Amino acid sequence: MTERAAPPPPPWLSIEGVSRRFDGVAALKDISFALGAGEILCLLGASGCGKSTLLRLIAGVERPETGAITLAGQVLSGSGAFVEPEARGIGFMFQDYALFPHLNVADNVAFGLKGRPRAEVQARVNEVLTVAGVAHLADRFPHMLSGGESQRVALARALAPRPRLLLMDEPFSNLDQGLRETVRAETLALLRQMQVGAIIVTHDPSEALAVADRLAVMHAGQIEALDGPRQLYHVPPTLYVAQFLGAGNVVPGVAERGQIATPLGVFPAPDLAQGQPALAFFRPQALTLCDLAEGAAARVLRHDFLGAQERVFLTLEEGGAPLQLDLPATAQFRLHERVGLRLDPAAVRVFAAEG
Amino acid sequence: MWNGSASITEAVQIMAATDLMQSLLPRRTSRPALGGGRHWVWGSGFVAALVLAPVLALIWQALQGSDGLWAHLWAYVLRPALGQTTVLLLGVGLIVIVLGTALAWLVAAHDFPGRKVLDWALLLPLAVPSYIIAFVYLELLHPLGPVQELLRAILGYDNPRDFRLPDIRSMSGAILLLGLVLYPYVYLPVRAMFAMQAAGLLEAGRMLGCTRTHLFARLALPLARPAIAVGASLALMEALNDIGASEFLGVRTLTVSIYTTWVTRSDLPGAAQIALVMLVVVAALVALERFARRKQRFAGGAQRIRPLLPERLTGLRGWAALALGALPVVLGFGAPLFWLLSEAVGRIGEAGISPQLWAEMRATLGLAAAATAAVLAGGMVVAFAARLWPGGTTATLGRLASLGYAMPGTVVALGVLVPVAGLDRMIDQGAQMLLGFGTGLVLIGSGAALVYAYVVRFLAMSVGGIDSGFAQIPRALDHAARSLGDGPGASLRHVHLPLLRPALVAAALLVFVDTMKELPATLLLRPLGVETLATHLYSEAARGTYEDGAIAALAIVAAGILPVIALARIGRRNGAGRRP
Numbered sequence: 001m002t003e004r005a006a007p008p009p010p011p012w013l014s015i016e017g018v019s020r021r022f023d024g025v026a027a028l029k030d031i032s033f034a035l036g037a038g039e040i041l042c043l044l045g046a047s048g049c050g051k052s053t054l055l056r057l058i059a060g061v062e063r064p065e066t067g068a069i070t071l072a073g074q075v076l077s078g079s080g081a082f083v084e085p086e087a088r089g090i091g092f093m094f095q096d097y098a099l100f101p102h103l104n105v106a107d108n109v110a111f112g113l114k115g116r117p118r119a120e121v122q123a124r125v126n127e128v129l130t131v132a133g134v135a136h137l138a139d140r141f142p143h144m145l146s147g148g149e150s151q152r153v154a155l156a157r158a159l160a161p162r163p164r165l166l167l168m169d170e171p172f173s174n175l176d177q178g179l180r181e182t183v184r185a186e187t188l189a190l191l192r193q194m195q196v197g198a199i200i201v202t203h204d205p206s207e208a209l210a211v212a213d214r215l216a217v218m219h220a221g222q223i224e225a226l227d228g229p230r231q232l233y234h235v236p237p238t239l240y241v242a243q244f245l246g247a248g249n250v251v252p253g254v255a256e257r258g259q260i261a262t263p264l265g266v267f268p269a270p271d272l273a274q275g276q277p278a279l280a281f282f283r284p285q286a287l288t289l290c291d292l293a294e295g296a297a298a299r300v301l302r303h304d305f306l307g308a309q310e311r312v313f314l315t316l317e318e319g320g321a322p323l324q325l326d327l328p329a330t331a332q333f334r335l336h337e338r339v340g341l342r343l344d345p346a347a348v349r350v351f352a353a354e355g
Numbered sequence: 356m357w358n359g360s361a362s363i364t365e366a367v368q369i370m371a372a373t374d375l376m377q378s379l380l381p382r383r384t385s386r387p388a389l390g391g392g393r394h395w396v397w398g399s400g401f402v403a404a405l406v407l408a409p410v411l412a413l414i415w416q417a418l419q420g421s422d423g424l425w426a427h428l429w430a431y432v433l434r435p436a437l438g439q440t441t442v443l444l445l446g447v448g449l450i451v452i453v454l455g456t457a458l459a460w461l462v463a464a465h466d467f468p469g470r471k472v473l474d475w476a477l478l479l480p481l482a483v484p485s486y487i488i489a490f491v492y493l494e495l496l497h498p499l500g501p502v503q504e505l506l507r508a509i510l511g512y513d514n515p516r517d518f519r520l521p522d523i524r525s526m527s528g529a530i531l532l533l534g535l536v537l538y539p540y541v542y543l544p545v546r547a548m549f550a551m552q553a554a555g556l557l558e559a560g561r562m563l564g565c566t567r568t569h570l571f572a573r574l575a576l577p578l579a580r581p582a583i584a585v586g587a588s589l590a591l592m593e594a595l596n597d598i599g600a601s602e603f604l605g606v607r608t609l610t611v612s613i614y615t616t617w618v619t620r621s622d623l624p625g626a627a628q629i630a631l632v633m634l635v636v637v638a639a640l641v642a643l644e645r646f647a648r649r650k651q652r653f654a655g656g657a658q659r660i661r662p663l664l665p666e667r668l669t670g671l672r673g674w675a676a677l678a679l680g681a682l683p684v685v686l687g688f689g690a691p692l693f694w695l696l697s698e699a700v701g702r703i704g705e706a707g708i709s710p711q712l713w714a715e716m717r718a719t720l721g722l723a724a725a726a727t728a729a730v731l732a733g734g735m736v737v738a739f740a741a742r743l744w745p746g747g748t749t750a751t752l753g754r755l756a757s758l759g760y761a762m763p764g765t766v767v768a769l770g771v772l773v774p775v776a777g778l779d780r781m782i783d784q785g786a787q788m789l790l791g792f793g794t795g796l797v798l799i800g801s802g803a804a805l806v807y808a809y810v811v812r813f814l815a816m817s818v819g820g821i822d823s824g825f826a827q828i829p830r831a832l833d834h835a836a837r838s839l840g841d842g843p844g845a846s847l848r849h850v851h852l853p854l855l856r857p858a859l860v861a862a863a864l865l866v867f868v869d870t871m872k873e874l875p876a877t878l879l880l881r882p883l884g885v886e887t888l889a890t891h892l893y894s895e896a897a898r899g900t901y902e903d904g905a906i907a908a909l910a911i912v913a914a915g916i917l918p919v920i921a922l923a924r925i926g927r928r929n930g931a932g933r934r935p
Binding site for chain 2: 059060061062084085086087088090091092094096098100101102111112114157158161
């Protein structure tokens with residue numbers, strides 16, 4: 001259920017104490033993390049959390065106010081040094097792809113290869129276009145491309161100069177749902193094949209969980225948590241991370257003698273002070289139905305058919321906010337039925353209640 | 356002049372018509388027409404016919420001339436005028452493109468002291484009509500004027516015969532002065548392009564290894580090409596429309612030739628023939644603009660608006676950038692305004708404001724108000740018809756109704772004169788038969804003919820402005836109003852008009868100010884004995900007397916500043932993109 005946190009890879013990119021403000025408002029506060037070579041990191045957060053700004057700082061199109069950014073031992077910015085974006089060897093993929101409208105696909109891809117012999121440029125362009133599966137579009141202009149084609153061309157263009165690192169700003173958000181997952185899988189396979197490390201900004205938790213080696217959840221200009229996706233999903237360090245990454249239930253309680261008591265059981269809370277209000281958090285799948293005698297009594301409020309499963313909403317007879325749990329679509333239950341609820345205590349995380 | 360054409364708004368409206376700006380706007384989903392209100396489409400057809408009538412009349416009139424006259428006209432008037440016009444357009448085109456693009460790049464891609472102010476101040480020369488800048492510089496640079504006096508004092512000459520600058524009354528003088536007030540037509544769209552669309556693309560270029568120095572030539576310039584084409588063609592239409600500056604400066608352009616052929620030689624068919632040649636030149640300009648933007652369909656409506664990260668110029672380089680950028684503002688706006696102010700203050704102190712000038716102001720405002728009302732009404736009919744019945748027919752009618760923006764004022768005036776004079780004769784004869792007395796030339800005499808010309812000339816502004824106002828109103832509101840029992844007319848009153856108010860106010864402001872500044876059509880069609888501020892200035896400059904001229908010019912420039920401020924604010928709103 002839980003994975004062991006992977007040993008931190010030797011740093012390839014390292015960010016230390018980076019801050020940035022816009023018009024006096026802090027967009028990034030003292031950000032630090034490291035990225036291993038070939039690693040794929042997702043920056044996940046709600047809009048306005050600073051994730052795009054962080055990406056632009058690494059790319060060099062914004063300057064940090066404090067802190068240092070180092071790539072492969074070279075200081076990109078910090079302590080007076082600043083490497084211009086064109087000299088960083090970092091590829092960037094824009095959310096809107098930013099294909100040059102006056103150049104055809106081949107010339108777009110060749111743009112980053114300036115200064116090399118013509119034959120070499122030609123060969124590299126053909127190579128990346130072929131790998132990206134868009135070689136047949138070489139003569140088209142950007143306005144003649146579909147969304148998926150534009151995305152592949154943008155990827156090919158970013159990879160053509162063999163970047164040391166690829167930054168991707170919401171690279172799949174302009175694609176339709178069905179196409180998105182295909183393109184995402186292809187893109188990831190391509191990155192692994194070329195052994196290019198990447199930082200992918202996204203606001204979609206399921207996307208981040210699916211693609212990331214490690215995942216950084218950002219909130220209000222700070223990194224709230226950074227770890228493997230399974231670890232963060234199952235053992236979230238904060239309530240924000242827990243709720244951002246997926247559906248969950250929250251049951252209130254009060255800390256007494258190192259634990260909190262709730263209608264669904266008593267859970268350890270060793271870090272909380274005596275009498276401090278607390279919240280027990282658990283995913284829907286941690287709840288199961290049982291005989292009334294064996295669990296807490298609850299009533300079925302409503303249920304949403306999700307296809308593969310049924311999401312059931314219940315209220316405890318002792319009151320409180322509705323709880324959700326997932327049952328197989330074949331499960332038998334009735335609306336307003338009284339049922340017993342059992343909670344797997346290993347799946348419960350206890351947080352101090354804020355405010 | 357300026358006036359006519361262009362106004363800035365027009366510039367914006369026409370830009371909005373180009374793919375360039377459209378790619379920035381959310382795609383409009385086409386929905387089936389709601390139906391009803393068919394008569395609005397007929398109204399739109401009527402308005403379009405009103406605009407087309409002068410062109411047809413012009414062709415008819417041109418065919419009246421005899422062959423012998425044509426040969427004479429060609430050899431002695433048309434060929435030299437065509438040559439002079441070509442040289443003027445080439446020169447002005449070069450200046451506005453270089454100046455407009457360079458200034459846009461300076462302000463968009465660099466940061467230096469005073470950049471924010473310069474950003475909008477560079478639009479200010481738009482407020483100075485070409486005939487006023489010529490009027491001012493004729494005085495300023497006169498051999499006995501302040502500039503040359505000062506130069507002689509500095510250099511130690513005491514006689515104008517020993518030292519004088521080259522005469523401003525020349526082709527190069529006209530090119531420089533027109534370029535000085537027309538460059539904002541290029542600056543504005545190119546600046547918008549850099550600010551709104553290019554930022555992401557330029558960043559992409561840098562991250563693909565393109566250095567700042569190469570960025571301009573490799574990316575910015577090719578990207579700006581469509582915007583440059585739009586802006587330059589607008590500026591050249593203004594230059595073509597100009598009558599005052601060319602005439603004061605001794606350049607015999609086509610516009611000046613139309614005026615003299617008609618007014619001095621009373622050769623209406625000859626003037627009409629020159630006017631047709633002028634329309635050919637306009638068509639060539641439009642074709643050139645289309646060619647320059649070929650294949651430039653900008654992809655992707657999803658571009659996020661993001662400011663360009665400017666390169667900081669510090670110390671001496673920063674101040675040099677400011678000085679360089681401020682120079683066009685000082686020459687094209689600051690110096691003329693300062694001179695007009697000091698002259699006007701002196702004149703008012705000496706003689707007050709003459710009753711004649713008051714009468715001219717009343718006439719100017721009255722004509723402008725009448726024209727504004729008519730232009731808005733016509734624009735509303737055309738735009739609402741397109742709203743009710745979206746599709747090819749109403750779109751074509753809208754384009755026809757907007758044709759006037761490309762027609763120089765003299766051409767419009769000439770085209771309007773023929774049918775209106777015919778109508779006047781009919782009314783006169785009818786009145787004589789029925790009432791026993793003649794009405795004279797009631798349409799021309801009352802100023803109705805002039806207002807008609809203004810409508811033809813400026814309708815594009817209101818059609819464009821109201822159209823984009825409609826585009827802001829979700830179609831769901833139309834459906835809601837109709838499903839709640841409003842017919843087309845009632846929904847216009849209850850839903851659209853209140854929501855269109857900002858667009859209507861903006862269009863009204865533009866039309867009003869442009870009408871105030873209009874010179875060529877006003878000169879040709881004003882009722883006998885009526886002078887406006889612009890024609891007053893023209894006749895003083897033509898006579899070489901400078902009495903109330905400065906006050907009249909100051910009033911026109913002051914009015915002209917209003918839309919520039921509005922424009923600068925729009926630009927700021929669009930340019931200042933929020934960061935993600």
